[in-house]
Amino acid sequence: MCGPAALPALLIASTVVSTAGAGLQALQANKQAKYQAKIADRNAALENEAALNEIENTRDRAVAHYRNVAAVKGRQRVMAAANGVSLNFGSAADAIEDTDILAREDAKRIYEDGFQRSRGFEINVSNYRAGARSARQAASNALVNGAFNMASTALGGASQYSKMQSGRAGV
Numbered sequence: 467m468c469g470p471a472a473l474p475a476l477l478i479a480s481t482v483v484s485t486a487g488a489g490l491q492a493l494q495a496n497k498q499a500k501y502q503a504k505i506a507d508r509n510a511a512l513e514n515e516a517a518l519n520e521i522e523n524t525r526d527r528a529v530a531h532y533r534n535v536a537a538v539k540g541r542q543r544v545m546a547a548a549n550g551v552s553l554n555f556g557s558a559a560d561a562i563e564d565t566d567i568l569a570r571e572d573a574k575r576i577y578e579d580g581f582q583r584s585r586g587f588e589i590n591v592s593n594y595r596a597g598a599r600s601a602r603q604a605a606s607n608a609l610v611n612g613a614f615n616m617a618s619t620a621l622g623g624a625s626q627y628s629k630m631q632s633g634r635a636g637v
Contacts, residue, residue, distance in 0.1 A: 531572060
């Protein structure tokens, strides 16, 4: 067992250890939050890349669609010409016009679908960036809270030490 003389030293040692523990905990929380911010930033970059790829893929799908439409229209013209039908009026002209109308509707759908897919990626980018900002704020808050916890622990130990010393002075 420790004698009464050892109690102040134990109180001081306990306060130092508790204060150091609060500091280390704050540093670890800061490091963890910074890591989370780094991961969120990386995810945002990947989602941004996916959005750009989707825009490019949509453009490629639209180009391929227009090439197919051109091939269909070419076959329509060849068949009409082979049968001696004029392309300037009548059924042949109507078929080509209908092909153009349907092609524009399909192209519109291609672009709308691509827009929705890229919009989903862009929303994810925004969410990841917000998460990164939040994590960086949590990192700062961890240090501030850690400083307050360390100060509180040190002041609590000092208060106990003071009470202990004043109690001994009266003896």
